[in-house]
Amino acid sequence: YWLSDLPAHTKLKTLVRLAKMRWRIEHDYRELKTGLGLSHFEGRSFTGWHRHVTLVTAAHLFITRLRLKNPKAAGAA
Template structure:
């Protein structure tokens, strides 16, 4: 651990919900850095949940560490592939919503008529 101290951080949301986090970051850590570290955890939790629900990470029934590591590796590779496909599809949708420039309007914008 970076230090001997641990900090209990409380978050009071506008919905009235309260969340608590434990941190071992140094006492002089900025509030912005602390908040970003706490929120980064959510991304990891979502990825782990998707690995279990969509790709069967929790369906391993083997008896060796090697088998478990192999299963986890294959699940993570499948997750990375699917995530790249999703991001590519989102990129294509954004590009297709851009207005297209016709040949006539393109010639006018270059200053040639």
């Protein structure tokens, strides 16, 4: 079941698309943590943390753009 506060006239297709966005967000966050090292920062300064998160985000953008540009090669090693 899904609870929503969207208007009653919202189309079913829109509701399904919005519900599936949660899976995409969770998948991206897991990829950021496990594959790209988001959770590996052990520093103590905000500046260091900010640089780490910025680099991880840039790497995620790069990987995502590669995946979108050539979807057949996404699973290739």
